[in-house]
Amino acid sequence: MGEARIPPMGLGTYGRTGDAGAEAILAALEIGYRHLDTAQSYDTERPVGRALRRSGLKRDEVFLTTKVNTTNLSRDRFLPSVRASLEALQTDRVDLLLIHWPSPGDAVPFADYVTALAEARDRGLARLIGVSNFPIALVDRARGLIGADAIATNQVEVHPFLQNRLLRDHCAAAGIAVTAYMPLAKGKVADDPVLQGIARRHGAEPGQVALAFLLRLGLIVIPASARPERMRANFAATALTLDDAERAAIAGLDRGGRMIDPEWGPAWD
């Protein structure tokens, strides 16, 4: 259900802080990005708000996602933190609000922050809600608490070297869109010979091939770059079509290559 409502090509804003960050995000909006992914912990909510204001675009022309930090999951902090995010973003509602990570060490009870997430939506602070870095077991626990249809997306690490098949299949069966974070494996896709070979055949770049592969799987992608020329190339990946043999070759690159794996993180599938 989530796929139709979240633009499949978004801009990751991690690293786009301060004035330079706002400039880069504005450049992305000028290139055509209409989905911006920020988080309380990135320090990019203000630059996103400033770029959106300066772009002259209407608020409803851009899909905004933010994420509640692990330090704000408790009942007393959750909603105030979301209101602070809205203030930083210069808006009265985000399109999508995510739990950034499950509470490390279960410091905050799971039911507390999952129900607070639904409450944020019910109070009109977010149009859609979802989760991030949730393995299958936690996705199912959350659905049990707030409803089978409540979760629009699970944002997790997915790229050619970590294809996360089990989780993707589970989410697809549950009607939950998967958003692929770090879809370029932090730029490492550029060095892969298989992706380079496919890119040459298309007169494209390996990063575009990686993104086209993920989009064809039905995923939402949120690549990041500080450079407008790369933002443009990444955005153009929506127009690149890979054939079956190319997609099979990229499927073969999966090697469980997880890059984000904090010791306090959840037990992955």
Ligand SMILES: NC(=O)c1ccc[n+]([C@@H]2O[C@H](COP(=O)([O-])OP(=O)(O)OC[C@H]3O[C@@H](n4cnc5c(N)ncnc54)[C@H](OP(=O)(O)O)[C@@H]3O)[C@@H](O)[C@H]2O)c1
């Ligand atoms: N939910 C979570 O826990 C979580 C965790 C991590 C990330 N995220 C989200 O996902 C977004 C993307 O992840 P990410 O920024 O970590 O990694 P990424 O998008 O996979 O890769 C970004 C890196 O790749 C380089 N790059 C960008 N386009 C390229 C291209 N076409 N060819 C080669 N290199 C390229 C960039 O360098 P230049 O800047 O020099 O171009 C940058 O170093 C983040 O911004 C954030 O919004 C979420």
